[in-house]
Amino acid sequence: QKTKRLALPPGPKGLPIIGNLRDMKLSGLWFEARKWAQQYGELVYLNVFGQGLLFVNTYGAAVDLLEKRGAIYSDKPKMVMAGELCGCENMIGLTPYGDRLRRQRKLMLQALGANRISSYHPLLEVQTHNLLQGILSSPDDPTSIIRRYTGGLTLLIVYGYRVLSNTDRLLEMASESLDILSNRIAAAGIVWIVDLFPSLKHIPAWFPGAQFKCDAAIWKSKMEAFVNEPFEYTKQEMRQGTAAPCYVSMLLDDAALESKDQCVDSQRDFDIRWTANSLYAASFDTTVSAISHFFLAMIQHPEVLQKAQKEIDAAVGNSRLPTFSDRPNLPYVDAIVSECLRISSPVPLGLPRAITEDNVYKGMFIPKGTLVFGNNYNMLRDPNVYPNPDEFMPERFLEDVDEATAKLRDVRNYVFGFGRRRCPGSFMIDASLWIAIASMVSAFDISRSVNEHGEVVEPDVVYDNSVFTIPRPFKYDIRPRSAHAVKVIREAKGLSD
Numbered sequence: 001q002k003t004k005r006l007a008l009p010p011g012p013k014g015l016p017i018i019g020n021l022r023d024m025k026l027s028g029l030w031f032e033a034r035k036w037a038q039q040y041g042e043l044v045y046l047n048v049f050g051q052g053l054l055f056v057n058t059y060g061a062a063v064d065l066l067e068k069r070g071a072i073y074s075d076k077p078k079m080v081m082a083g084e085l086c087g088c089e090n091m092i093g094l095t096p097y098g099d100r101l102r103r104q105r106k107l108m109l110q111a112l113g114a115n116r117i118s119s120y121h122p123l124l125e126v127q128t129h130n131l132l133q134g135i136l137s138s139p140d141d142p143t144s145i146i147r148r149y150t151g152g153l154t155l156l157i158v159y160g161y162r163v164l165s166n167t168d169r170l171l172e173m174a175s176e177s178l179d180i181l182s183n184r185i186a187a188a189g190i191v192w193i194v195d196l197f198p199s200l201k202h203i204p205a206w207f208p209g210a211q212f213k214c215d216a217a218i219w220k221s222k223m224e225a226f227v228n229e230p231f232e233y234t235k236q237e238m239r240q241g242t243a244a245p246c247y248v249s250m251l252l253d254d255a256a257l258e259s260k261d262q263c264v265d266s267q268r269d270f271d272i273r274w275t276a277n278s279l280y281a282a283s284f285d286t287t288v289s290a291i292s293h294f295f296l297a298m299i300q301h302p303e304v305l306q307k308a309q310k311e312i313d314a315a316v317g318n319s320r321l322p323t324f325s326d327r328p329n330l331p332y333v334d335a336i337v338s339e340c341l342r343i344s345s346p347v348p349l350g351l352p353r354a355i356t357e358d359n360v361y362k363g364m365f366i367p368k369g370t371l372v373f374g375n376n377y378n379m380l381r382d383p384n385v386y387p388n389p390d391e392f393m394p395e396r397f398l399e400d401v402d403e404a405t406a407k408l409r410d411v412r413n414y415v416f417g418f419g420r421r422r423c424p425g426s427f428m429i430d431a432s433l434w435i436a437i438a439s440m441v442s443a444f445d446i447s448r449s450v451n452e453h454g455e456v457v458e459p460d461v462v463y464d465n466s467v468f469t470i471p472r473p474f475k476y477d478i479r480p481r482s483a484h485a486v487k488v489i490r491e492a493k494g495l496s497d
């Protein structure tokens with residue numbers, strides 16, 4: 001009772017009943033959240049129709065709350081609309097904290113932990129060659145090529161499925177499902193009436209105001225296909241003895257070996273099916289965000305591209321594309337990867353958590369049930385850690401600083417979230433982003449595009465997505481560095497070889 005009299009963390013004033021509804025932007029909420037952080041400090045609290053929202057804005061507070069108090073800060077909100085009505089309740093990002101989550105995270109880390117990543121290197125290299133070959137054949141449509149590369153990479157690694165065209169059915173299905181998931185079902189700022197009043201889930205779909213039930217029914221069938229079809233594809237390939245080594249086939253094989261009756265039990269089947277889908281869902285938009293910001297940075301900073309090309313020419317030469325064995329000799333490319341992760345901050349406010357008990361932090365009261373957002377966007381722009389934080393400056397990672405400062409500047413502390421829900425794909429993305437960036441720098445010149453009047457076109461950077469920092473497609477010019485580069489790209493081993 002005493003704690004309940006403590007003040008809530010500070011934040012913008014809301015209106016009666018609707019609270020801060022009008023402060024919640026449908027897209028680019030992270031820009032507002034950074035302004036609030038600058039105005040109110042390390043914790044900011046808002047409410048929408050009485051639902052508390054807490055933004056954790058500094059690394060210190062994130063460690064104290066999301067890591068050290070992880071036992072009560074790692075749960076997920078119960079979302080009637082997204083979970084029950086739209087069929088997403090078993091996605092890892094929505095799974096409550098408990099035994100099931102621990103079991104499933106163990107499975108993902110078993111397959112994607114630091115010590116397993118080198119086994120994916122050959123697949124990553126081949127998929128990257130395909131990306132370069134795709135850009136070569138359609139230089140005017142790099143956005144579709146990137147989406148195909150990103151979706152194709154995950155379909156290959158998770159399901160052993162090869163995407164050979166931009167109009168591949170599974171790729172299109174996944175892309176549509178993800179768009180519905182992040183921009184319709186789980187859009188930040190959208191408050192579903194049924195989440196506020198769960199009993200409304202029982203009203204019939206024809207009832208006035210029940211449009212959400214009709215939408216949910218359509219979206220649910222799409223989500224089910226998204227979860228089941230690629231998984232059944234791998235199982236079918238395994239039955240025929242033609243499955244490629246991948247996340248699903250590897251874990252189903254292990255499970256069959258462990259099981260006494262040689263058949264995978266239903267719990268294991270369920271865990272593999274849903275973790276596989278979550279890996280796909282979680283890697284697509286995040287990778288598109290990081291690579292889009294790489295292109296943006298290259299056209300805005302031609303000197304960075306030239307410096308990286310010089311480094312690659314000296315360490316790798318121009319008779320082949322870079323491979324993972326070159327990584328230790330390419331520190332500037334590594335610095336570009338870190339700076340792209342920092343500036344893009346692909347999941348800027350993390351994925352919302354729900355706190356399971358009333359809690360007090362530095363004299364502020366945080367009520368049970370509050371939704372908690374780890375504002376990594378703000379942490380990655382902390383001027384004390386990253387001077388001139390809005391500038392793209394890979395050099396900041398190569399400065400000669402003491403060990404403590406270098407550790408503090410490691411973007412991986414922030415960009416992948418915190419504690420018990422930290423991103424399990426961090427090692428995979430570190431590898432896939434590095435090889436993609438190193439290869440594109442080695443083979444292409446990237447610059448602003450020129451319109452039909454010969455004028456340089458400045459990219460117009462607009463964000464529509466509400467969860468991920470994905471810029472709207474913008475124009476740029478990408479072309480092979482030389483005729484020799486074309487030959488090297490064409491000769492590199494691709495997916496269809």
Ligand code: HEM
Pocket residue numbers: 092093094105112278279280282283286287290341345346347350351374415416417418419420421422423424425426428429
């Ligand atoms: C640049 C790329 C990526 C970034 C910046 C990123 C960042 C994040 C963040 C911030 C979270 C929320 C963590 C939290 O609650 O504290 C998360 C969760 C997650 N990420 Fe990533 N991610 C990336 C790529 C990937 C990839 C490639 C995969 C899979 C291969 C993946 C799989 C997941 C999964 C399954 C979760 C949910 C974990 C849970 O709720 O327990 N992510 N990611």
